[in-house]
Amino acid sequence: MITRLEDKELKRQSRRQLLKLAPVAALGVFAFPKVSDRLVAAGVRFSDWASGGLFRSQHPAQTFSDSEVVPFAKFPYNGYDVLDPEVDFEKWTLTVAGDVQRPGEYKLEQIQALPKLNQNTRHVCVEGWDVVGSFGGTRISDFLTLVGANTGARFLEVECADDYYESIDMASALHPQSLLCYEMYGQPLDRGHGAPLRLQMPTKLGYKQAKYLDTIRVTNVLKPGKSGYWEDQGYSWFGGL
Amino acid sequence: MENEQEKKQPVPPPDKAADAESGAVEGTVAKLDMVAAAAYEHPLPIRITHWANAISLFVLVASGLRIFRAFPSFGPKIPEKVLLDIPKSLTLGGWLGGALQWHFTFMWFFAASGVVYVAYQVVSGHYRTMLFTPRDISGVWPMTRHYFFFGPRPAATGQYNPLQKLAYTSSILFGALALLTGIVLYKPVQFSGLAFLFGGFHLTRVWHFAAMCGFLAFIPGHLIMVVLHGWANFYSMLSGWKREPEYQE
Numbered sequence: 001m002i003t004r005l006e007d008k009e010l011k012r013q014s015r016r017q018l019l020k021l022a023p024v025a026a027l028g029v030f031a032f033p034k035v036s037d038r039l040v041a042a043g044v045r046f047s048d049w050a051s052g053g054l055f056r057s058q059h060p061a062q063t064f065s066d067s068e069v070v071p072f073a074k075f076p077y078n079g080y081d082v083l084d085p086e087v088d089f090e091k092w093t094l095t096v097a098g099d100v101q102r103p104g105e106y107k108l109e110q111i112q113a114l115p116k117l118n119q120n121t122r123h124v125c126v127e128g129w130d131v132v133g134s135f136g137g138t139r140i141s142d143f144l145t146l147v148g149a150n151t152g153a154r155f156l157e158v159e160c161a162d163d164y165y166e167s168i169d170m171a172s173a174l175h176p177q178s179l180l181c182y183e184m185y186g187q188p189l190d191r192g193h194g195a196p197l198r199l200q201m202p203t204k205l206g207y208k209q210a211k212y213l214d215t216i217r218v219t220n221v222l223k224p225g226k227s228g229y230w231e232d233q234g235y236s237w238f239g240g241l
Numbered sequence: 242m243e244n245e246q247e248k249k250q251p252v253p254p255p256d257k258a259a260d261a262e263s264g265a266v267e268g269t270v271a272k273l274d275m276v277a278a279a280a281y282e283h284p285l286p287i288r289i290t291h292w293a294n295a296i297s298l299f300v301l302v303a304s305g306l307r308i309f310r311a312f313p314s315f316g317p318k319i320p321e322k323v324l325l326d327i328p329k330s331l332t333l334g335g336w337l338g339g340a341l342q343w344h345f346t347f348m349w350f351f352a353a354s355g356v357v358y359v360a361y362q363v364v365s366g367h368y369r370t371m372l373f374t375p376r377d378i379s380g381v382w383p384m385t386r387h388y389f390f391f392g393p394r395p396a397a398t399g400q401y402n403p404l405q406k407l408a409y410t411s412s413i414l415f416g417a418l419a420l421l422t423g424i425v426l427y428k429p430v431q432f433s434g435l436a437f438l439f440g441g442f443h444l445t446r447v448w449h450f451a452a453m454c455g456f457l458a459f460i461p462g463h464l465i466m467v468v469l470h471g472w473a474n475f476y477s478m479l480s481g482w483k484r485e486p487e488y489q490e
Contacts, residue, residue, distance in 0.1 A: 047345040059430065059433070070317070074317060122442065128446060230338065233338055240430075
């Protein structure tokens with residue numbers, strides 16, 4: 001539709017409309033690190049909050065047949081520091097602490113005595129690659145029952161023999177496919193993949209799957225600045241798939 | 242206030258307008274300068290979403306390229322075949338974690354502006370000015386010939402010519418593809434049905450990248466056309482009004 005407008009009126013309109021764009025133009029200030037750091041930190045917090053809301057506690061991750069699993073040799077070894085922190089398997093125990101009725105040291109045999117679950121699931125790395133692997137272990141939820149954990153608590157914190165550390169939300173920990181994993185491809189976990197015990201949760205990204213587990217703590221409060229090795233440097237804390 | 246033009250009725254005497262064009266008497270020209278033809282092309286919601294989208298898209302592409310650098314391949318991790326070495330200078334975020342923060346922040350702006358834009362287009366009926374329909378097919382080639390091979394300029398029939406409609410409509414489809422595949426990459430387990438539709442997580446990464454390529458094809462053309470067609474085009478996306486539109490009705 002063509003309308004004729006007084007030139008002055010047209011200019012006035014333009015200027016006023018330009019002002020309305022101020023909020024959009026304000027996005028330009030995000031080019032300044034001080035502002036943008038806070039903005040994106042808020043963005044990640046919001047995304048994590050939304051992720052928690054989107055998480056369906058009983059919705060299973062896709063499982064695969066044995067023929068769809070990549071050969072063991074093509075399952076990448078990933079570590080942030082060393083691939084073998086030289087855990088002494090003879091003396092190894094899992095320390096359980098925090099909001100639990102039976103804290104203390106747990107042997108691998110005690111964990112293996114719980115029902116075992118084998119699953120072929122997709123391991124997704126934050127970098128973008130993914131690989132279908134074969135994992136065996138006991139459900140985290142079964143182990144939490146064994147130690148009398150308060151599953152109403154918010155978090156599970158883990159510490160590792162290689163000084164890696166992680167924390168996960170209780171809902172994800174209780175997911176029926178979330179494992180304390182001690183086997184891959186039907187064999188005991190090897191040192192590079194986190195022997196003797198690692199987390200394996202097909203609803204989480206790879207960096208949440210802490211290896212060489214040392215300590216598990218049930219808690220409502222995360223240690224400040226210690227929510228996870230990579231998270232403390234800027235990765236999303238929820239890290240959920 | 243978008244309706245203010247209704248109060249201002251057309252004023253120019255047609256004979257004087259003709260004089261002005263031939264550059265007639267000085268006084269007449271000055272007087273006529275006070276009056277200009279203008280079309281209200283872009284309602285406010287379109288303008289806001291356009292700029293919110295432009296900014297988000299810039300951030301998402303630049304940070305997305307940084308994320309892609311972390312694993313620049315669509316194949317397996319072992320062995321990893323590097324598909325593209327994207328220069329760091331083209332990327333945003335500094336490292337994978339930083340780029341993800343930008344991506345996870347601006348994906349919300351991108352999604353929100355896209356949803357508001359499409360909803361407004363549909364509800365207002367304004368989409369009729371830009372939606373590419375089968376009727377526009379026959380007009381694509383003449384327009385292409387005009388732009389790329391200096392063919393004769395086809396008569397303008399509406400706010401947008403068929404080639405523009407094709408470009409704008411496909412950019413919306415790229416946006417929808419980018420958004421849906423992005424949801425799958427972000428939450429492949431929670432949105433397992435959608436992941437299945439795109440052929441699984443692994444393949445979805447390819448579609449997500451393809452959507453970006455679509456935008457990268459659209460944006461330079463879009464910017465070049467705006468520059469070639471002059472300031473009035475750019476200005477109308479700010480104010481809504483376009484001076485001296487080249488089309489009637």
